[in-house]
Amino acid sequence: MFKELVEPFRHPYPKSVIQQQGDSGRKKRAKAKDWSGTLGRLWSYLAQRKAKLTLVLVMVVFSSALALLGPYLLGTAIDNYLQGSGGKPWAWFLLGLGLIYAGSSLTSWLQNIWMIEVAQETVYRMRSDLFAKLHALPISFYSKRQQGEIMSRVTNDIENVSSTLNSSAIQIFSSVLTLTGTIVVMLYLSPILTLLTFIVVPLMVFGMRWITRRTGPLYKQRQKDLGNLNGYIEETLSGQRMIKAFSQEERVLREFRARNAAIRRSSFWAQTISGFIPKLMNFLNNFSFALVAGIGGVLAIYGQVTVGVIIVFVEYARQFTRPLNDLANQWNTLLSAIAGAERVFEVMDEDEEASDENGVQPIDQVTGKVSFSHVYFSYESNGDTLEDISFTAEPGEMIALVGPTGAGKTTLIQLLSRFYEHGRGTIAIDDRDIAAIRRDSLRSYMAFVLQDSFLFQGTIRDNIAFGRLDASDVEIEEAARLANAHSFITRLPQGYDQILGLGGDGISQGQKQLLAIARAMLANPAILVLDEATSSIDTVTELKIQEGLQRLMKGRTSFVIAHRLNTIRQADKILVLKEGQLIEQGNHTTLLEQGGFYSELYYGHFQEQDEENGG
Structure with missing residues (x-):
């Protein structure tokens, strides 16, 4: 009986952990953290x-x-x-x-x-x-x-x-x-x-x-x-x-x-x-x-x-x-x-994110031209997650990112927004190296609509205004109308003052997406980043989301992680990524004519997916 009571407490702590932790403590005292x-x-x-x-x-x-x-x-x-x-x-x-x-x-x-x-x-x-x-x-x-x-x-x-x-x-x-x-x-x-x-x-x-x-x-x-x-x-x-x-x-x-x-x-x-x-x-x-x-x-x-x-x-x-x-x-x-x-x-x-921003300057205006020139990046010290990426997006173009899981689509977006810093090569906006631009200034000209849109606990009005805190109620409602969100908001008991739970609890996934589009619309960005997946969303809501996205992308440079055939067909340029390399780029017609990896993806996945959805 005594052995059963004591057994749970038999552990390396009395000797090995004390010695191990003591050694690590001595190592720490040798440094600044004593x-x-x-x-x-x-x-x-x-x-x-x-x-x-x-x-x-x-x-x-x-x-x-x-x-x-x-x-x-x-x-x-x-x-x-x-x-x-x-x-x-x-x-x-x-x-x-x-x-x-x-x-x-x-x-x-x-x-x-x-x-x-x-x-x-x-x-x-x-x-x-x-x-x-x-x-x-x-x-x-x-x-x-x-x-x-x-x-x-x-x-x-x-x-x-x-x-x-x-x-x-x-x-x-x-x-x-x-x-x-x-x-x-x-x-x-x-x-x-x-x-x-x-x-x-x-x-x-x-x-x-x-x-x-x-x-x-x-x-x-x-x-x-x-x-x-x-x-x-x-x-x-x-x-x-x-x-x-x-x-x-x-x-x-x-x-x-x-x-x-x-x-x-x-x-x-x-x-x-x-x-x-x-x-x-x-x-x-x-x-x-x-x-x-x-x-x-x-x-x-x-x-x-x-x-x-x-x-x-x-x-x-x-x-x-x-x-x-x-x-x-x-x-x-x-x-x-x-x-x-x-x-x-x-x-x-x-180290703070802005610790390497010595001598950087804010930007006053962005037209939306984006260029990657021989960009390399790795999350770890060995191997490259992205390797020799080069392309140019002209102002107002829609760029679709296509490739299998792990190809580097999301990583490319994270480099553009400077959530991570690239290694070799140059990333430029309006022919200006983004390393010379303050991060907060750069991101103020960008907006994100992701597959899982995050909403904060608070009113719908506050969540839309997160894109621009000084926006008036009229501007907030106008953004909601353009995003096709106004109709469902007005049907809620408190309308724009409806309190959402943590993570936007209280409304559907499709309605969260519409609010995310309204938030981006209010921010009025020059560059958009979209993960426009609409899986598990009903057809009516999907059409509203697509219509809202089309209004949002109009006149703006857009980077879309593409999941839908319709999105790819409309893209001005498609970037085909595989294992961290940009293996093909061009529009839908050109890439199909080449008969390469994109053609395999199209006929093997996108077209099949579109047929399942009745497209």
Whole structure:
């Protein structure tokens, strides 16, 4: 029975992972992302509220001083009153002692309130900076990471920093001050008893070192496991339709349990090992108490110290180990916060999309001429995804991209919009190299209507206006009419003010496409990128979409990832891609006459597809 209970926790973490993570931690410390660097960056955020932070520190100093003064007065009272040495009346003593403890409570309350304010403003700025950074990163950053893992950095990791700043920062500073003050007063009262108290320090240092060397890597591993789990949850929630369509619920549950178990293991060992800290500190605290009381009593018999001094020392011995105990307990919280902060700053240190835009200029006008000249590109270091691509699209032309899956159609579009940067060769718009054009300026002259049109949670009006935020209601409705979307919008209960759910939930796929066309229509771009697939859409809606697309493309240079024979026939130029190479280009008639790869595609796929659809 015991073996069955323990078995789930048998895992490489106790040895191999701790060693492995420790090695990786040492490697990280060799670089810029060490603890001191992380703490320095956290301080740069805290320092923006120096005045309030200074008040917090002043209150901590007063609170620590008053906490030290109370036991000292008690010892003095014992020597002066209980032993009959005379002194001031008890009433004055009790009043002073009451004021001291009241002041200690007041300063503690003020420091906590003010520190929470500073901490929350700090976390607010960190979260805002991180979110802004996420919008400045290139598409390649997101293609290599799960969305949930990225979200974990904005939520869980930031929250770890928040909880630490709220409580641990004050606790650590207060403990250091209390510890320093306690040592000074103890040395003043009795150096011999002070040395006795110090006996526990080597034991404490050795025990803490043993524990923290193991908990540090485990807390980092826990944050990593938590990010992986969040990413998997987000992925499975987004893909629920596909999971249910293929009846893969059991497989998804198995993989979730595996990731969940990874968090259980890392959290189990991190918290189990860190749980030794209070046990160790309690033992040392009692040991120190017994040592001071026993030897102090012997010294009192021989007149080396007074009874009051022993009482003060017993209390200070407890105060001496308590700050160490607090530091030990808060150290684990600090480790967790540093692990979270490191993950946040890792994202902030990523190269921004605009980091290579030195000397680039915006463009004031685009006619729509696009040219690729011997362009090469690869997602990885080995091999080319696109190889020696050359063509020219004149203003207003419709360019159809044709080829099998993985031929490079989407990649070509991503290079044109600078979501990725090409390697060799030149991509130019109006005979101007796009590398010399600011990305935001370039994209402001482009619009996208994709197969899976993304809509934001909000009103239909806001989603159409996303193409141009300063558009008036009249312009929004005119764009909707041109896209054939106005009729279905007006039939909705709230019309243009109808609230859509996340991802446009609440309307059909065809209606989403019409709204995407209206959004692009309102943006009034010079260059269009269309993935005009209309599969699984009824015929009436398809005709409306095609009509809206024709209006949208009129007079604009359009790049269409073609799925329909009708689109290919209308194209001014067809680019035939295969395995990353542009093997043929020309219009529909010319390419059929050549009898090449396009002819095979046409007779083997497009014509067959058109016949199935009754075209």
